[in-house]
Amino acid sequence: GAVVSQHPSWVICKSGTSVKIECRSLDFQATTMFWYRQFPKQSLMLMATSNEGSKATYEQGVEKDKFLINHASLTLSTLTVTSAHPEDSSFYICSASGTRSTDTQYFGPGTRLTVL
């Protein structure tokens, strides 16, 4: 159990375009989903926390207009990188936890975004 999927696993896009990444909890209901960014050889950096049916909470320094997060159902959250630029190239990872804030986070396989 506790499987989280992400799609796509990798994407290459041109500068100025928008990219949408999906995160799904396959076998449990995820009240909360988290979006992280990871640079090579570094730890995970939390970008935002999304709760089903409400607006996402962004970490300090993360542009909410650039990284749009939608958590429309208990099994799906999406991250849209708007007007992507080369500096947005990174590994994006989502995680999902259950109905309690103390539940364990289970991670998706990540999406590697390359912006040309």
Next chain:
Amino acid sequence: AQKVTQAQTEISVVEKEDVTLDCVYETRDTTYYLFWYKQPPSGELVFLIRRNSFDEQNEISGRYSWNFQKSTSSFNFTITASQVVDSAVYFCALSRANQGGKLIFGQGTELSVKP
């Protein structure tokens, strides 16, 4: 402030050796949760273990064991008889109660197990 420190950036061992990954945390909370995750080269973080602050029992799962000591604020992870498949980056993480489940990650330890 809350913080997780994994002082070992990289560890290299030869197959069948035992290896311990250190994790030291800082928090003033009385209720908190500790985690270990494994990130193999494929990139996906794999959940290994969760420990509640009020449960200091050590745990063993196959070749993996964890030593939780509140007195030293440590939550160390030992792999016995390491295998090449254990090669990965291992992250220790802390979450606080009433913080919406946010994880505070350590810097990670890259373990390389050579045949």
